[in-house]
Amino acid sequence: MSDQRVLRPTPISGFPEWSPEIRSVEQSWLDHIRTGFERYGFASVETPSVEALDVLMAKGETSQEVYTLHRLQEDAGAGDSSDARLGLHFDLTVPFARYVAQHFNELSFPFKRYQMQRVWRGERPQEGRFREFTQCDVDVINPDQVPLHFDAELPRIVHEVLSGLDLPSWTISVNNRKVLQGFYEGLGIGDPITVIRAVDKLHKIGAEGVREILVEEAGLDSEQASACLRLAEVKSAGTAVVTEVKRLGVHSALLEEGLEELGFVLDSLADLPGGSVMADLSVARGLDYYTGTVYEAAFDDDPGYGSIVAGGRYDDLAGQFIRRRLPGVGISIGLTRIFAKMVAEGRIAPGRSCPTDVLVAVPSAERRAEALRTGAELRGRGINTEVFHQAAKVGKQIQYASRKGIPYVWFPPFEDGKDHEVKDLGSGEQTTADPASWRP
Amino acid sequence: MSDQRVLRPTPISGFPEWSPEIRSVEQSWLDHIRTGFERYGFASVETPSVEALDVLMAKGETSQEVYTLHRLQEDAGAGDSSDARLGLHFDLTVPFARYVAQHFNELSFPFKRYQMQRVWRGERPQEGRFREFTQCDVDVINPDQVPLHFDAELPRIVHEVLSGLDLPSWTISVNNRKVLQGFYEGLGIGDPITVIRAVDKLHKIGAEGVREILVEEAGLDSEQASACLRLAEVKSAGTAVVTEVKRLGVHSALLEEGLEELGFVLDSLADLPGGSVMADLSVARGLDYYTGTVYEAAFDDDPGYGSIVAGGRYDDLAGQFIRRRLPGVGISIGLTRIFAKMVAEGRIAPGRSCPTDVLVAVPSAERRAEALRTGAELRGRGINTEVFHQAAKVGKQIQYASRKGIPYVWFPPFEDGKDHEVKDLGSGEQTTADPASWRP
Numbered sequence: 001m002s003d004q005r006v007l008r009p010t011p012i013s014g015f016p017e018w019s020p021e022i023r024s025v026e027q028s029w030l031d032h033i034r035t036g037f038e039r040y041g042f043a044s045v046e047t048p049s050v051e052a053l054d055v056l057m058a059k060g061e062t063s064q065e066v067y068t069l070h071r072l073q074e075d076a077g078a079g080d081s082s083d084a085r086l087g088l089h090f091d092l093t094v095p096f097a098r099y100v101a102q103h104f105n106e107l108s109f110p111f112k113r114y115q116m117q118r119v120w121r122g123e124r125p126q127e128g129r130f131r132e133f134t135q136c137d138v139d140v141i142n143p144d145q146v147p148l149h150f151d152a153e154l155p156r157i158v159h160e161v162l163s164g165l166d167l168p169s170w171t172i173s174v175n176n177r178k179v180l181q182g183f184y185e186g187l188g189i190g191d192p193i194t195v196i197r198a199v200d201k202l203h204k205i206g207a208e209g210v211r212e213i214l215v216e217e218a219g220l221d222s223e224q225a226s227a228c229l230r231l232a233e234v235k236s237a238g239t240a241v242v243t244e245v246k247r248l249g250v251h252s253a254l255l256e257e258g259l260e261e262l263g264f265v266l267d268s269l270a271d272l273p274g275g276s277v278m279a280d281l282s283v284a285r286g287l288d289y290y291t292g293t294v295y296e297a298a299f300d301d302d303p304g305y306g307s308i309v310a311g312g313r314y315d316d317l318a319g320q321f322i323r324r325r326l327p328g329v330g331i332s333i334g335l336t337r338i339f340a341k342m343v344a345e346g347r348i349a350p351g352r353s354c355p356t357d358v359l360v361a362v363p364s365a366e367r368r369a370e371a372l373r374t375g376a377e378l379r380g381r382g383i384n385t386e387v388f389h390q391a392a393k394v395g396k397q398i399q400y401a402s403r404k405g406i407p408y409v410w411f412p413p414f415e416d417g418k419d420h421e422v423k424d425l426g427s428g429e430q431t432t433a434d435p436a437s438w439r440p
Numbered sequence: 441m442s443d444q445r446v447l448r449p450t451p452i453s454g455f456p457e458w459s460p461e462i463r464s465v466e467q468s469w470l471d472h473i474r475t476g477f478e479r480y481g482f483a484s485v486e487t488p489s490v491e492a493l494d495v496l497m498a499k500g501e502t503s504q505e506v507y508t509l510h511r512l513q514e515d516a517g518a519g520d521s522s523d524a525r526l527g528l529h530f531d532l533t534v535p536f537a538r539y540v541a542q543h544f545n546e547l548s549f550p551f552k553r554y555q556m557q558r559v560w561r562g563e564r565p566q567e568g569r570f571r572e573f574t575q576c577d578v579d580v581i582n583p584d585q586v587p588l589h590f591d592a593e594l595p596r597i598v599h600e601v602l603s604g605l606d607l608p609s610w611t612i613s614v615n616n617r618k619v620l621q622g623f624y625e626g627l628g629i630g631d632p633i634t635v636i637r638a639v640d641k642l643h644k645i646g647a648e649g650v651r652e653i654l655v656e657e658a659g660l661d662s663e664q665a666s667a668c669l670r671l672a673e674v675k676s677a678g679t680a681v682v683t684e685v686k687r688l689g690v691h692s693a694l695l696e697e698g699l700e701e702l703g704f705v706l707d708s709l710a711d712l713p714g715g716s717v718m719a720d721l722s723v724a725r726g727l728d729y730y731t732g733t734v735y736e737a738a739f740d741d742d743p744g745y746g747s748i749v750a751g752g753r754y755d756d757l758a759g760q761f762i763r764r765r766l767p768g769v770g771i772s773i774g775l776t777r778i779f780a781k782m783v784a785e786g787r788i789a790p791g792r793s794c795p796t797d798v799l800v801a802v803p804s805a806e807r808r809a810e811a812l813r814t815g816a817e818l819r820g821r822g823i824n825t826e827v828f829h830q831a832a833k834v835g836k837q838i839q840y841a842s843r844k845g846i847p848y849v850w851f852p853p854f855e856d857g858k859d860h861e862v863k864d865l866g867s868g869e870q871t872t873a874d875p876a877s878w879r880p
Contacts, residue, residue: 006763009495009538012526015488017539019546020553023484039819041796041826041846044463048455048572049489049558053512055449065512071562072493072506072527086452087512098449099457106459108793108843110829113460118489122511132488147829323446353548356481379479386481389550389587403548406481 014125024351037114101321110142139330152268173280182255241279454565464791477554541761550582579770592708613720618698626692681719
């Protein structure tokens with residue numbers, strides 16, 4: 001072997017992986033989130049990692065981020081391109097919308113699902129941006145209309161789930177696309193989408209940068225631009241947002257509708273602790289499929305890290321895949337983005353390196369059978385148990401347990417009829433014990 | 441919307457997805473397997489879905505099955521090929537070997553991990569062969585040598601896990617590459633690998649087909665070919681296999697070593713129910729990285745469906761990624777292959793379409809706040825609870841619960857101070873209940 005070339009693997013940038021101690025914490029987070037979603041009655045769905053490219057591109061705007069699949073043989077020019085039109089999904093919303101349309105006749109509505117899967121984006125990796133990451137989504141899709149009640153329930157679920165994860169403080173910001181679009185229409189602006197895109201850059205390029213785009217690219221006059229910027233500055237802890245926007249003196253039917261929806265959502269969440277949910281009129285969300293309520297959350301002390309929660313209402317997405325109206329609303333927790341930051345900042349206390357509760361020692365080859373029986377008995381009672389992999393000095397076996405963080409070492413009797421003993425490595429105490437009744 | 445093109449999505453062949461009722465069963469299987477693996481002290485590891493192509497190709501033989509990733513922009517000739525050398529992993533063994541070599545200094549050995557992830561193969565889909573599927577692996581890697589005890593423990597774990605899944609009967613076949621290679625060497629055959637590959641096709645092309653390859657391609661004489669075929673016919677319920685092989689009168693040091701290992705493994709598993717583990721000398725496993733013990737399991741009544749469990753010992757795989765000897769042994773449950781067959785044959789009783797235990801009815805908009813409080817109280821006590829999404833006639837709400845398989849409908853009092861009531865949709869019985877103490 002020593003004459004072989006050694007192929008030293010290096011980490012692949014943007015594709016995180018964790019040590020067993022960190023992975024065990026990540027798994028506990030995933031279990032916590034899953035339990036939280038099920039507590040509200042959402043059903044688990046998983047979709048393939050790939051979708052047809054035309055499904056992924058149904059809204060067209062994320063083309064540059066999609067990874068397509070090719071067979072290695074194809075690269076070498078071997079032909080068969082049957083997979084050529086497949087891409088890895090870049091979120092879980094588009095696959096879910098496709099799923100509901102495709103299985104429409106088999107589902108009960110309103111269809112409420114959660115989905116916790118990896119997604120991929122062919123982006124340049126940077127802080128908080130990964131090329132492979134796990135998202136945890138809850139969504140509701142219903143034919144014809146989705147009751148606004150769900151727009152209010154989703155941030156509540158996320159609030160509850162995140163509150164159980166011991167994170168630095170965060171705020172869920174809520175807005176409504178209809179408020180933005182209706183306000184711009186009320187100002188007599190013909191192309192509200194361009195304005196939404198410009199205002200979405202507020203935190204990146206500042207008010208003067210946005211004003212420049214509004215005036216020079218979107219063709220707004222100075223007064224219109226100022227009104228748009230004033231709207232984006234509105235931030236409020238509750239339904240006061242409605243009054244604040246109305247005070248700006250702009251009117252349109254769509255604006256009224258949006259304000260009513262936004263007010264309903266904020267009102268429904270008024271019982272949550274102060275500051276956890278805010279109206280923020282600068283939030284627009286980049287994805288084209290949002291049509292009403294939008295959500296976004298960030299860490300209060302590091303808003304520039306990017307959104308850790310995102311979502312909104314998409315009234316026209318699933319309908320593209322079936323000939324009927326199929327609106328939806330959903331919210332997504334950026335698990336990897338949150339978790340990676342906590343790991344990088346040393347805020348994750350490493351978990352155990354293995355799930356073993358008890359190591360059964362094997363002092364001699366002759367006693368292995370007895371050790372195996374003991375191990376089986378403990379396992380049968382739901383205790384995670386390893387039997388040491390070889391006969392060895394007891395000190396070596398205790399050392400192994402201690403290195404792996406296994407809390408107990410079990411000693412089967414040296415001869416039949418004698419007592420079992422168990423050593424608590426934490427206290428150092430060793431006592432007799434019965435494998436039929438002992439509990440860690 | 442009606443004037444838009446409707447993009448009717450169709451299933452993508454080889455990429456399975458399940459209804460919520462089936463998915464909930466799959467999730468319970470995954471939980472069962474995870475618990476089983478942890479019961480034996482294996483730690484969870486996940487690796488990225490991609491590896492560098494040179495890592496995937498370290499053993500060279502699966503090139504035609506690998507999916508490589510490309511950014512959509514690249515396809516259009518836009519340049520940047522920084523991802524060009526990434527492929528989706530085709531199994532979990534190669535990524536794990538790479539993981540251990542890369543993180544060698546951070547791990548405690550023997551390192552025992554389980555890994556349950558999707559893998560991808562760019563194969564033509566057919567019965568039992570998917571392009572995306574989930575594998576559930578347990579492996580042990582240790583520097584210098586892995587005690588043979590692990591070769592025996594892994595099939596025991598799989599036996600225990602599969603026994604809990606209510607499957608039609610299956611058999612785990614065990615063999616040892618050293619027995620095959622040692623036997624061929626003892627016959628004076630210069631190229632045992634070619635013979636192993638030919639004999640591996642026995643079940644596909646039959647004894648005459650294998651004989652033809654052995655004589656015409658591998659250059660064996662007729663007597664050598666007959667001996668190889670006799671070896672492949674050996675099948676035995678226990679350590680009798682050692683006697684049977686010895687009776688064939690071939691000798692070599694490697695053969696002796698292999699028989700000793702195979703005998704040890706079978707002897708260690710002798711307590712398992714008859715027929716669940718067998719020695720089968722025709723089992724070779726296609727993958728080049730196996731060096732000793734090999735495992736394979738199939739359904740007894742449909743062996744042609746393909747292996748549902750596979751694995752073996754790979755003494756030289758992880759060592760390729762680090763300058764030291766790093767042998768391993770592992771076994772993999774082909775979850776999707778097993779599950780898909782059970783689904784196709786109607787052997788999976790559909791689970792519930794949602795995890796909701798209780799639907800809290802909202803008889804009028806005025807009583808929504810009371811319904812929300814009741815829902816929160818029940819959830820706080822660990823009961824999965826939905827509050828109906830709108831005020832509606834009670835009959836409609838009961839119908840919704842019944843359609844979704846929700847077992848209980850809760851009625852908050854129509855006015856404060858009155859009793860709550862709960863209806864058991866199974867029995868039709870309706871009784872008063874206290875949200876602070878009621879249990880489903």
